[in-house]
Amino acid sequence: MPTPHPTEGELAILQVLWDRAEPSTVRDVHEALSRNKDTAYTTVLKMMTIMTEKGLVRRDESERSHRYTAVHLESAVQNVLVKDLMHRAFSGSALQLVQRALDIDAASRDELDAIARLIADAKARRTKGQA
Secondary structure, three states: OOOOOOOHHHHHHHHHHHHHOOOEOHHHHHHHHHOOOOOOHHHHHHHHHHHHHHOOEEEEOOOOOOEEEEOOOHHHHHHHHHHHHHHHHOOOOHHHHHHHHHHHOOOOHHHHHHHHHHHHHHHHHHHHHHO
């Protein structure tokens, strides 16, 4: 099953489910979302019902309070979203995407070191794959 493109609201719900790392009720998700933004319980319930129909979340109805889990891993959804953004906004250029990311938000020294390690690892994988 292909990884779908969640809306901004769906992504917020998925983030709660990924962060909790355990099946969660609508109430659990609503409480987490309400810490940052005033959100109606019924809105969260409706969105999670739609997300179930779209295949973004799985609903366990074995208990009175239904529990939800994300269908796709966080990294898989991030991959789809970044790939889509890279193709739509940066003509498929990873270089331009990274340049804009570094231009708009100052990365810490630790983040820059981590990015350098990622680049070195990517180069090593490419070299190994060509051998």
